Structures are given as C-alpha cells and as structure tokens.
Amino acid sequence: MQKEQNLSKNQKIIFDLIDKSGGPMKAYSILFNVQKKGIKAPLQVYRALDKLVEIGKIHKIESRNAFIACQNSSCQVSKATAFSICESCENVSEISNLKLSKYLSNFSDNSGMKYNKYNLEFFGLCKKCKSK
Amino acid sequence: MQKEQNLSKNQKIIFDLIDKSGGPMKAYSILFNVQKKGIKAPLQVYRALDKLVEIGKIHKIESRNAFIACQNSSCQVSKATAFSICESCENVSEISNLKLSKYLSNFSDNSGMKYNKYNLEFFGLCKKCKSK
DNA sequence: TTATAAATGTTATATTATTACATAACGTTA
DNA sequence: TAACGTTATGTAATAATATAACATTTATAA
Ligand SMILES: [Zn+2]
Ligand SMILES: [Zn+2]
Ligand SMILES: [Zn+2]
Ligand SMILES: [Zn+2]
Numbered sequence: 001m002q003k004e005q006n007l008s009k010n011q012k013i014i015f016d017l018i019d020k021s022g023g024p025m026k027a028y029s030i031l032f033n034v035q036k037k038g039i040k041a042p043l044q045v046y047r048a049l050d051k052l053v054e055i056g057k058i059h060k061i062e063s064r065n066a067f068i069a070c071q072n073s074s075c076q077v078s079k080a081t082a083f084s085i086c087e088s089c090e091n092v093s094e095i096s097n098l099k100l101s102k103y104l105s106n107f108s109d110n111s112g113m114k115y116n117k118y119n120l121e122f123f124g125l126c127k128k129c130k131s132k
Numbered sequence: 133m134q135k136e137q138n139l140s141k142n143q144k145i146i147f148d149l150i151d152k153s154g155g156p157m158k159a160y161s162i163l164f165n166v167q168k169k170g171i172k173a174p175l176q177v178y179r180a181l182d183k184l185v186e187i188g189k190i191h192k193i194e195s196r197n198a199f200i201a202c203q204n205s206s207c208q209v210s211k212a213t214a215f216s217i218c219e220s221c222e223n224v225s226e227i228s229n230l231k232l233s234k235y236l237s238n239f240s241d242n243s244g245m246k247y248n249k250y251n252l253e254f255f256g257l258c259k260k261c262k263s264k
Numbered sequence: 265t266t267a268t269a270a271a272t273g274t275t276a277t278a279t280t281a282t283t284a285c286a287t288a289a290c291g292t293t294a
Numbered sequence: 295t296a297a298c299g300t301t302a303t304g305t306a307a308t309a310a311t312a313t314a315a316c317a318t319t320t321a322t323a324a
Contacts, residue, residue, distance in 0.1 A: 008289095008302055027280065041305065046281065051302090062194035063251065065280065065311095084245050097241055104252075109229055112259035113216050119195065120236075120252045127244035140271055140321090159311065173274065178312065183271090197280095197311065 007057075013037050014048040015057055015069070024066035024092045053078055061085070061092055063121050072096040080105055082120040088129035095122070139189075145169050146180040147189055147201070156198035156224045185210055193217070193224055195253050204228040212237055214252040220261035227254070 007015060013034055018025050031045045039045060049067055052058040056077045058067045063085065070078075071094040082095040082104075104118050139147060145166055150157050163177045171177060181199055184190040188209045190199045195217065202210075203226040214227040214236075236250050 010303075042281070043283090043305085044303070047302075062253070084241075084243060084247065086245070087249075093243065095241060095243075100239065103235060107232065107254070109216075109227060111216060111225065111227075112262075113218070113254075113256050114262060115216065115254040115256040117219075117255040118252060119255075120250060121194070122239070122245075122247040123249040123251075124245050124247040130244075130246060142272075174312070175274085175314090176272070179271075 008048075008051075010039055010044055011048045011051055013039065014045060015052055018052075018058055018067055019069040024061050024064060024068040024090075026064075026066045030067070059083075059094070059119075061121065062119060063123075064090070064092070066092075068092055068094065070094065079117045081118070082122070084122045084124070084126075086126035086129055087123050088125055088132075091126050091128075095120075140180075140183075142171055142176055143180045143183055145171065146177060147184055150184075150190055150199055151201040153201075156193050156196060156200040156222075158196075158198050162199075191215075191226070191251075193253065194251060195255075196222070196224070198224075200224055200226065202226065211249045213250070214254070216254045216256070216258075218258035218261055219255050220257055220264075223258050227252075 014030060017030060017033055027042065027045050027049060030049075031039065031042060034045070049058065049060075053060055053067070054077075056070055058069050059078050059081050060067055061083060068083075080101050082097070082100060083092055084095055085092050100120075104120065107115060107118075146162060149162060149165055159174065159177050159181060162181075163171065163174055166177070181190065181192075185192055185199070186209075188202055190201050191210050191213050192199055193215060200215075212233050214229070214232060215224055216227055217224050232252075236252065239247060239250075
C-alpha cells in the first residue's frame with residue numbers, strides 16, 4: 001500500500017473501489033460505480049486501469065476481462081502473476097506461492113526466448129462449490 | 133489431426149484457415165477471410181471457435197483475444213496450455229514441455245481448490261527481436 | 265422412421281476497448 | 295517565478311470483441 005499516495009485522483013477512486021470490492025471487477029461495472037464521483041467516460045476508467053496495472057496495484061484477469069486488486073504485497077510490478085479461478089462462482093484469488101513463482105520465473109526452454117513476464121490462471125472448483 | 137474428419141463444414145473451414153496461417157488469428161480477421169466461403173456472420177465464427185477450443189484443436193490466447201491451432205499433437209482437450217508470446221513481433225508459440233506441464237498439472241496449494249485446468253502465458257522477446 | 269442432438273443462418277445487440285483531440289495539473293530546473 | 299516537458303484529465307466518437315434470440319437444417323442413432 002506504500003504507493004497509494006502517488007496515485008492521481010481518478011486512479012485512487014478506481015483503485016479504492018476495486019480493492020474494497022474484494023474480487024474482480026469489470027471495466028464498465030467500475031464505470032457505473034464511479035459515475036457519482038465524476039468519472040463519466042470509459043476512457044477515464046481504462047486509463048486509470050492501465051496505470052494501476054502498470055504499477056502493480058491491480059492485475060488483469062485475462063480470461064475474464066476483469067481487474068482485481070493485488071493481494072500480494074510484494075507484487076509491485078505485474079511481472080509474475082498467478083490466479084485461481086472458480087468456474088462455478090467465479091471467485092478469483094491471487095496465488096502467492098514462492099516455489100511456484102521461482103519455478104516459473106526461472107523457466108526457460110530451447111526456443112531462445114528470454115521470458116521476463118508471465119501470467120498463469122488456474123481453473124477449478126472452490127471449496128464451497130465442490131461441496132454442492 | 134485425427135479428429136479432422138469429425139469437424140463440421142464451418143469448423144473445418146475455420147480450423148484450416150487458422151492452421152495454415154501458422155500463428156494466432158483474431159475472430160474478425162477470420163470472419164473477413166472466410167466470407168468468400170459463405171461464412172458471413174460473427175456468430176458463425178464464434179460458434180466454430182468455441183467448438184474447436186472445446187475439442188482442443190485450437191487454443192485461445194487470452195491476453196490477445198486470438199486463436200491459434202494446437203501445435204502439440206497430444207493436446208486433445210485444452211486443459212493444460214502454455215504459450216510464449218513475443219511482445220515485440222507478437223509471435224506466439226505453444227510450449228510443450230513435459231516437466232512444466234507435470235509441475236503445473238500437479239500443482240496444489242492450501243486453498244482447498246481442486247484445479248483441473250490451467251493456462252499459462254509467458255512474455256518476452258523472441259530470438260529475432262532480441263538481436264535488433 | 266422418428267426423435268434427439270448438433271450445426272447453421274440471420275438479425276440485432278451487448279460488451280469491451282481505443283482513437284483523436286483539447287485542456288489542465290504537476291514536477292523540474294533555469 | 296517562468297518555461298518546459300510529462301502526466302493526467304475531459305469529452306465525443308468509434309472500433310473491436312462477443313453474445314442473445316429465434317428460425318431452420320443436417321447429422322446421429324434408437
Ligand atoms: Zn499481485
Ligand atoms: Zn466457487
Ligand atoms: Zn495444444
Ligand atoms: Zn519477436
């Protein structure tokens with residue numbers, strides 16, 4: 001949370017909303033929720049989201065076109081992200097597993113490619129949904 | 133390629149196009165390319181894509197909203213996918229690394245969640261783009 | 265055959281994201 | 295402070311991606 005004071009007005013409004021929601025939010029749902037605060041256009045939302053992603057305050061859940069607050073304090077830049085997604089209730093949480101992140105950050109193959117970023121999304125059923 | 137004969141007409145047209153392209157293709161670019169073959173509406177494309185993804189003939193590159201033919205013959209169902217993406221030239225290739233796929237397929241944590249599917253996207257610079 | 269599922273065709277619409285252009289606020293340093 | 299470059303904002307229009315709803319046809323198989 002150390003960077004919060006650096007956020008601009010719109011960035012702060014939008015980050016606070018996502019953070020408080022506790023889960024992933026979609027851009028137009030964010031827009032709807034911040035209209036009372038004067039943010040009226042999609043572009044204002046997307047610009048703030050872009051910046052927040054860039055500095056690692058939020059991450060994009062690519063398979064859901066949604067944005068979630070970083071739940072991992074060590075994750076200042078979004079270079080190594082992993083999520084678990086329940087395909088039933090759509091609950092999403094960020095995985096912070098040191099072994100996993102080390103394994104993936106050090107991954108290399110014979111393609112000659114230098115990897116400097118990854119995003120991993122696991123899918124399944126959460127505890128609750130499994131027991132239904 | 134053993135399932136190709138099972139594909140319907142539209143599915144086959146669209147799979148062949150993606151497969152021949154050798155890289156990821158976007159839905160509306162596919163649509164444009166198959167209009168001469170009588171596929172005129174987005175929904176016709178998306179339905180074929182959905183089916184092809186379901187049976188593992190193609191995969192969706194989530195971060196790019198694009199679809200690529202499976203380059204891994206063992207990958208009949210899209211339950212464990214990994215890609216490398218060049219952020220400069222947008223070249224994409226499917227990673228088939230047994231160690232990686234075993235590691236991820238067996239991954240579990242203390243969340244109580246049962247993972248039955250994952251998608252991993254690595255980003256970086258390919259050989260060509262690195263040397264520029 | 266008959267019924268069941270799978271695929272297709274068509275129109276309209278919903279959702280997600282960007283372009284283009286103008287203005288304002290902020291931070292740095294001369 | 296003044297001037298400059300950078301970052302953020304405001305606004306309108308539009309592009310790109312994806313789905314809903316409904317009618318019809320084709321394939322599969324009991
Ligand atoms: Zn994070
Ligand atoms: Zn669940
Ligand atoms: Zn594959
Ligand atoms: Zn490249």
